[in-house]
Amino acid sequence: MTNQKPTALRRNQSDARRIARAAYPHPGCCICDNQHVELAHLDHDPLNNDPDNLAWLCPTDHHRFDRGLIPLDGLKSFRAHQQRVKGKKTTLYMKDAGSKAAASRAALGIGSEIARKAHATRKRNKQIAP
Numbered sequence: 001m002t003n004q005k006p007t008a009l010r011r012n013q014s015d016a017r018r019i020a021r022a023a024y025p026h027p028g029c030c031i032c033d034n035q036h037v038e039l040a041h042l043d044h045d046p047l048n049n050d051p052d053n054l055a056w057l058c059p060t061d062h063h064r065f066d067r068g069l070i071p072l073d074g075l076k077s078f079r080a081h082q083q084r085v086k087g088k089k090t091t092l093y094m095k096d097a098g099s100k101a102a103a104s105r106a107a108l109g110i111g112s113e114i115a116r117k118a119h120a121t122r123k124r125n126k127q128i129a130p
């Protein structure tokens with residue numbers, strides 16, 4: 001008899017990577033989108049290759065997660081978000097935020113005279129632009 005574990009219980013990193021690639025096709029770190037990633041087992045059990053237990057993390061964020069500095073539910077939220085936006089910067093959510101805020105203030109009749117003037121200028125410039 002050997003000390004080797006049965007095949008099914010041995011750590012299989014290539015299986016884990018295959019499962020993670022299928023479940024999370026965007027290859028960047030869940031937290032920072034660094035493309036140099038390691039595969040993290042979220043329950044720290046290298047035999048648990050359930051997709052929910054896997055996440056791509058850069059070495060820095062992997063270290064932070066393993067030390068408990070990144071909460072598990074937060075990491076899972078980041079992982080879902082990262083796959084949804086495929087690493088695109090989320091500043092698109094802020095597109096035209098300034099002019100929209102100015103429009104809201106103007107519609108509500110709140111804000112300073114300067115803000116109303118800025119809104120009028122943006123509106124005028126938008127009409128001039130092709």
Ligand SMILES: [Zn+2]
Nearest residue numbers: 029032058061
């Ligand atoms: Zn990272």
